[in-house]
Amino acid sequence: MDGFTYINMFETKGIEYLVIIAFLILLIPFWVILNKRAQMAKQMKKTLGTLSASILRIPQGLYYSRNHTWTHLDTSGNARVGLDDLLVHLTGEMNFRSLKNPGDRVGKGELLAEFEQQGKQLRIYSPLSGNVTEINRLLAEDPAVLNEDPYGKGWMFRIRPTDWKAETATLYFAGETADWFAKELNRFKDFLAGSMNYRSRGSSIVVLQDGGELTDHTLASLPGELWQDFQKEFLDPDRPVG
Amino acid sequence: MNNELAIGRFLLSELKPKGKILTPFNVITFPIMILGLALIAIRFYKGIGSVTNLSQEIPWGLWIGFDVVTGVAFAGGAYVITFMVYILNMKKYHSIVRVTVLNGFLAYVFYAGALLLDLGRPWNVINPIIGNSFGFNSVLFLVAWHFLLYMIAQLIEFSPAIAEWLGARRIRKILSGMTLAAVIFGITLSTLHQSGLGALYLMAKDKIHPLWYSQFIPVMFLVSSIFAGLSMVIFEGSISHRVFFSKISEKNHLAQRGILLGLSKICAGTMFAYFFLQLLVFLHGKHWALLNTPMGYWYLLEMVGFVLVPMFLFYRSYRRGQIGMIRVAAILTMLGVILNRLNVTVIGFRWDMAVRYVPSWMEVVVTLTVLFAEIWIFRWVINRMPVLSDPPAWATDQK
Amino acid sequence: MGIDRRGFLKVLCATGATLAIGRDAKAATKSTNDVEFRGVLYDATRCKGCRGCEYDCAEANGLPEPPPAREITGLRKTDETRNTVVNEYSTSKGTVFLKTQCMHCNEPACAAACLTRAMHKTRMGPVTWDGDKCMGCRYCMVSCPFDIPKFEYHSANPKIHKCTMCYERLKTGEIPACVYNCPNEALQYGTRRELLSEARKRISEKPDLYVDHIYGEHEAGGTGWLYLSPVPFNELGLSTTLQKDSYPSLTKGFLYSVPSVFVLVPALLLGIQQATKSNPSNAEKEDE
Numbered sequence: 001m002d003g004f005t006y007i008n009m010f011e012t013k014g015i016e017y018l019v020i021i022a023f024l025i026l027l028i029p030f031w032v033i034l035n036k037r038a039q040m041a042k043q044m045k046k047t048l049g050t051l052s053a054s055i056l057r058i059p060q061g062l063y064y065s066r067n068h069t070w071t072h073l074d075t076s077g078n079a080r081v082g083l084d085d086l087l088v089h090l091t092g093e094m095n096f097r098s099l100k101n102p103g104d105r106v107g108k109g110e111l112l113a114e115f116e117q118q119g120k121q122l123r124i125y126s127p128l129s130g131n132v133t134e135i136n137r138l139l140a141e142d143p144a145v146l147n148e149d150p151y152g153k154g155w156m157f158r159i160r161p162t163d164w165k166a167e168t169a170t171l172y173f174a175g176e177t178a179d180w181f182a183k184e185l186n187r188f189k190d191f192l193a194g195s196m197n198y199r200s201r202g203s204s205i206v207v208l209q210d211g212g213e214l215t216d217h218t219l220a221s222l223p224g225e226l227w228q229d230f231q232k233e234f235l236d237p238d239r240p241v242g
Numbered sequence: 243m244n245n246e247l248a249i250g251r252f253l254l255s256e257l258k259p260k261g262k263i264l265t266p267f268n269v270i271t272f273p274i275m276i277l278g279l280a281l282i283a284i285r286f287y288k289g290i291g292s293v294t295n296l297s298q299e300i301p302w303g304l305w306i307g308f309d310v311v312t313g314v315a316f317a318g319g320a321y322v323i324t325f326m327v328y329i330l331n332m333k334k335y336h337s338i339v340r341v342t343v344l345n346g347f348l349a350y351v352f353y354a355g356a357l358l359l360d361l362g363r364p365w366n367v368i369n370p371i372i373g374n375s376f377g378f379n380s381v382l383f384l385v386a387w388h389f390l391l392y393m394i395a396q397l398i399e400f401s402p403a404i405a406e407w408l409g410a411r412r413i414r415k416i417l418s419g420m421t422l423a424a425v426i427f428g429i430t431l432s433t434l435h436q437s438g439l440g441a442l443y444l445m446a447k448d449k450i451h452p453l454w455y456s457q458f459i460p461v462m463f464l465v466s467s468i469f470a471g472l473s474m475v476i477f478e479g480s481i482s483h484r485v486f487f488s489k490i491s492e493k494n495h496l497a498q499r500g501i502l503l504g505l506s507k508i509c510a511g512t513m514f515a516y517f518f519l520q521l522l523v524f525l526h527g528k529h530w531a532l533l534n535t536p537m538g539y540w541y542l543l544e545m546v547g548f549v550l551v552p553m554f555l556f557y558r559s560y561r562r563g564q565i566g567m568i569r570v571a572a573i574l575t576m577l578g579v580i581l582n583r584l585n586v587t588v589i590g591f592r593w594d595m596a597v598r599y600v601p602s603w604m605e606v607v608v609t610l611t612v613l614f615a616e617i618w619i620f621r622w623v624i625n626r627m628p629v630l631s632d633p634p635a636w637a638t639d640q641k
Numbered sequence: 642m643g644i645d646r647r648g649f650l651k652v653l654c655a656t657g658a659t660l661a662i663g664r665d666a667k668a669a670t671k672s673t674n675d676v677e678f679r680g681v682l683y684d685a686t687r688c689k690g691c692r693g694c695e696y697d698c699a700e701a702n703g704l705p706e707p708p709p710a711r712e713i714t715g716l717r718k719t720d721e722t723r724n725t726v727v728n729e730y731s732t733s734k735g736t737v738f739l740k741t742q743c744m745h746c747n748e749p750a751c752a753a754a755c756l757t758r759a760m761h762k763t764r765m766g767p768v769t770w771d772g773d774k775c776m777g778c779r780y781c782m783v784s785c786p787f788d789i790p791k792f793e794y795h796s797a798n799p800k801i802h803k804c805t806m807c808y809e810r811l812k813t814g815e816i817p818a819c820v821y822n823c824p825n826e827a828l829q830y831g832t833r834r835e836l837l838s839e840a841r842k843r844i845s846e847k848p849d850l851y852v853d854h855i856y857g858e859h860e861a862g863g864t865g866w867l868y869l870s871p872v873p874f875n876e877l878g879l880s881t882t883l884q885k886d887s888y889p890s891l892t893k894g895f896l897y898s899v900p901s902v903f904v905l906v907p908a909l910l911l912g913i914q915q916a917t918k919s920n921p922s923n924a925e926k927e928d929e
Contacts, residue, residue: 003747003863004677004834006764009889010753010896013378020903027907028423291794298720298791301782329910331917362777362792362799369757375774376758381892382780383756384899422914430906434899441895445750445784445888448880460895 051214053182057085059151063171064180065127067235070151071171073164078133081112081126082155086181087235088147090188091117092217096139096146096156100132106159108167109237113156117220120227125237126159128167134158188234189214195229249408260625271614278611281604282359290362293604299592304601305360307587309609311439312580313353314389315463318471320346320396321432328425335501337494340403340629341482342475345620347396352616354389359608381441388435395428406637407627414637437464443586451590453532453541456523459586465519469512470579472505476572486624491632503560506568509575510556517549537593544585548578678747678766679811680833680865681820682840683740685877686850687827690738692727694819694828698742699723701807701818716878721791724804725819732872739877740819740828742804743768743789744857745865748887751781751790759801760790766833766865767806775801786861786883806865836867843869862887 042054058064062072068087073079088094094115100106112126136155138145146154161167172180219227285293296303323342326332358364369375370383371390377383398420405414440463447455456462483490483498532538555571558564588599624630628637695707705722717726718741725742749768751760759775762768770790777799781790793799807817815821820828829836840855856868860883868879875881 004832006676006678006762007748008379009748009893010379013896014376016900017378020900023904024427024907027911031911287797289793289795289797289799294794296794298718298782299788301779301792325910329914329917331914360778362779363772363775364777366757366774366776369774369776374757377756379753379889379896380756380780381895382754382778384896386756426907426910426914429910430903433906434902437895441892442780443783444891444895445754445786447888447891448786448883449783457891457894 051089051185051216051218053178053185056089056181057151058174058177058181060174062151062174063127063168064174064177065171067125067127067237069124069127071127071159071168073161077160078158079128079130079161079164080155081128081157081159083124083146083150085150086184088150088154089216090219090230091115091122092220093117093143093147094122095143098135098157100135100157102132102134104132106130106132120219120224122227122231122235124156124235127171128159128161129163130159130161132157133160184234185214188218191230191233192218192226195226252408256626271610271618274607275611275614278608281608282611285359285608290360293602293608295599295602295605297599299595300588300599302360302591303588303599304605304609305356307584307591308580309353309356309612310360311587312583313349313356314439315436315467315470315579315583316474316576317346317349317353318432318436318467319475320399320471321429322468322471323475324399324425325429328422329429332504334497334504337497338475338479338501340400341479341624343396343399344403344623344629345474345478346471347393347400348616348620348623350389350393350396352612352619354393356609356612359612381438381444385435385438385442388431388438392428392431392435395424395431398424399428402637403627403629403633406633409634411636432467433464436467437461439463440586443591446591449592450586451537451593452527452529453524453537454586454590456527458519458523462516462519462523462582465512465516466579466582469509469516469575472509472512473572473575473579476502476505476509476568477576480569480572482624482630486630489624489630491630493632494630499565502565502568503563506556506560506571509571510553510560513549513553513556513575517545517553520545520549537590540585540589544578544581548574548581552578676764678833678865679806679830680745680766680836680867681806681817682829682831682836682867682869684827684829684843685737685739685868685870685872687825688727688738688740689825689827690727690729690736691824693822693824694740695723695725695727697818697822698725698804701810702805704802719789719791719803721793721800721802724802728878730877732876734872737870737872737877739868739870739879741878742819742866743806744787744861745804745806746861746887747863747865748861748889750784750786750861750888753889753892754780754784756780763808765808765811767808767811768803769805769808770801770803772800777801784888786880786888833863833865833867840867840869859885862890 062070064070064084068084069081070084071079071081094117097114097116099111099113106112106126106129108126108129110126110129111123113124115122115124135157138153139156148154219230281293290296294303294305319342323335323339327335327339358367361367370377370386398417401417402414402421405411405417437460440459440461443450443455443459444457479498479502533542552571552574555567555574559567559571588601592599628634632638692707692710698704699706702724704724707723716728716730717723719726725740727738727740730737730739745766745768746762749760749762752758752762752768754760755775756778757774757776759771759773760768760781761771777792779790779792781801782788782792789803791802793802807815807819810817816830817828820830829839831839837855837858840858844851844853844855850871852870852873854874856870856874856879857864857866862885868874870877873881
């Protein structure tokens with residue numbers, strides 16, 4: 001500053017503030033569009049048939065058991081029971097066979113139903129105790145509804161629970177289930193790797209180790225022995241905590 | 243047409259007071275507020291000098307030094323809490339977001355509004371706003387604009403509660419979507435104007451006592467606004483907890499203790515950093531000799547008695563889980579912040595003058611009027627809108 | 642992951658652009674006009690204390706007539722009724738008079754403080770006040786190192802009073818009222834450059850008469866009003882501890898950082914928010 005003529009130290013402040021305003025205004029659509037990309041990536045994964053935790057549905061208000069069944073108490077006092085989205089995505093379409101009749105008593109951890117797919121079987125155990133009041137006829141007629149709408153039309157049983165509060169206290173609530181599904185998927189990948197080595201069967205499925213992608217309906221293309229191992233690892237009650 | 247009538251009638255009915263009218267608080271504050279309004283009228287009729295002790299050497303006194311500079315520091319709880327909840331995702335503090343944002347919003351409206359009382363020619367206040375005359379080179383320009391923008395951001399953050407009160411479902415959904423943007427904008431603005439309030443005094447280098455003047459005043463003000471705001475949250479929360487006991491939802495009651503402990507931890511940490519900042523600035527200034535003067539003792543009192551001591555209290559009460567001690571520490575901290583702000587703006591400003599500035603009783607009454615008016619509006623909102631109580635069911639479903 | 646990286650790069654570019662603009666601003670402050678600052682040189686060795694300048698100033702600005710000399714006791718300051726005062730000082734070299742008024746700094750603190758540009762540094766040099774813009778916030782009074790702006794505290798329509806170097810007269814080619822009538826040529830009006838060389842000439846011609854310092858050459862970044870004195874300036878009530886840099890440069894650091902904060906902090910906050918989004922709420926059980 002020479003001190004003899006006029007100099008404005010803050011000459012460009014006006015333009016700078018305009019640039020800032022422009023930046024902030026542009027930041028909002030910029031951010032929204034970037035996040036849309038992430039959403040689209042999720043959708044793409046789904047359509048390509050890859051199975052990842054982000055595409056699994058976990059409705060609020062339901063209780064989820066470690067045996068991959070869900071239960072929900074409706075206003076009439078009956079609890080509906082069904083299979084969770086993780087399980088049906090792993091298995092693919094299966095045929096339903098109920099092992100209980102309406103009026104039967106069932107205890108928590110007792111065998112409820114059997115699912116079958118090309119000779120391979122899975123046994124489903126009850127997440128709570130009570131009286132079976134109704135069995136979903138739609139499941140027997142249209143097995144596909146199990147995979148399309150496992151929480152809605154694909155319900156399995158209506159049970160009048162005898163000890164709802166105590167038994168559901170140990171179940172997962174929706175908020176924690178997302179994390180648990182992700183962990184179960186990882187555990188499933190490890191299980192596959194372990195079981196493949198154990199059974200020493202060559203397979204043509206695209207299953208990569210360590211964070212690779214699973215295809216949807218992974219178990220559908222796997223042999224019955226793996227289903228038995230899967231049953232023991234993931235669906236049987238009183239299995240060791242994973 | 244029916245809709246407007248219904249809303250109009252609803253608003254009118256909401257204006258009626260709920261609860262007892264002749265509470266001790268009302269009886270004390272109402273006459274003071276009436277007196278304050280009278281004084282404000284005199285101030286506009288006969289000039290600022292008729293109600294204040296300001297002079298040509300001391301142009302800014304209690305109204306700026308306390309109402310604006312200190313009041314805004316205490317409103318800093320809003321940006322800290324929203325930062326913790328919406329940016330750092332610390333869900334534990336979610337239950338106090340609304341009341342803190344409400345407090346912050348009202349504080350800015352009233353204290354920055356009190357600034358209008360201090361303006362000599364308030365009709366020209368629109369000049370720097372509508373673009374008639376932007377003084378970009380001025381720190382005060384920046385502070386004023388940030389106040390305006392921040393009030394808008396806080397209003398947006400709080401507006402879902404208003405929408406829930408009015409039952410406007412769609413509007414509430416739109417406003418909820420804007421929360422994150424408003425929070426980020428608000429935190430950015432707060433960073434600048436909390437430090438900006440300090441930067442206002444940078445040019446008064448020869449007028450402020452060297453122990454309080456440094457180039458780092460803006461940084462000091464920013465850091466102290468963090469624990470000032472949180473202490474205000476603790477203090478105000480304790481009072482609200484007792485006064486509005488019935489309004490608070492069960493969930494919020496249980497969360498209270500955990501929240502207080504968490505806040506005291508954060509305060510202790512921030513004050514630790516602040517103390518060392520002050521130490522660094524002091525060492526850099528090399529004002530050792532000044533410590534042995536009356537102002538030096540005053541400085542030590544502020545630093546030790548009102549920064550170190552409450553910091554240790556926060557730390558100890560956090561370790562031992564003593565809720566009562568946390569409240570004591572919060573009050574001490576708030577006194578310390580008031581002391582610090584007044585030291586920079588009023589006590590340390592032209593400390594060398596023979597006749598020192600002391601606020602007139604009229605200035606104090608007007609300040610109290612502003613404060614009480616804010617509390618009245620705060621109470622009105624708490625009694626009607628879902629701030630301490632849970633939002634209506636349709637609102638939680640919307641998420 | 643790509644989100645954060647892309648966002649980060651965009652922020653870097655925007656920041657770089659902003660900083661580049663800011664840097665250019667510092668260099669590009671060379672003025673483009675050729676109007677030079679005007680100023681006034683006050684020579685304390687020539688002033689006889691007649692206070693005629695006070696009367697001329699009052700008349701030119703419509704202010705009340707100053708009191709006669711016999712009614713004056715002690716030192717006076719300017720206030721809302723007088724833009725300039727001449728005080729009598731008993732110094733080591735006898736009685737010396739000093740005229741006090743606005744210094745019309747090169748980079749005035751008041752003009753930098755004013756948020757409505759009511760206080761304005763004109764290209765010609767004088768610092769003027771515009772009543773149509775002024776809000777009466779008195780920030781100029783806080784910032785001025787010489788404590789010059791004076792406020793009408795007891796008026797419902799308060800104005801700020803200070804010397805304007807008779808800017809209206811300067812625009813028509815006349816000289817300030819106080820300079821015009823000074824009987825002893827203690828006051829001289831000209832460009833700052835001319836006045837500084839004149840002042841140096843006087844000092845070099847009579848080194849025993851003057852203190853070898855032109856007050857206002859560098860104080861507060863340089864002022865339009867310059868002083869020559871036979872005695873040290875602090876004996877005349879002028880502060881000798883003022884800084885050599887202009888006072889607005891003290892706020893420069895803060896104001897320059899504003900754009901960067903506005904760009905970096907939102908980006909940083911968005912980044913942190915994304916990073917903590919999938920974290921389960923932390924420390925929930927910790928403090929119970």
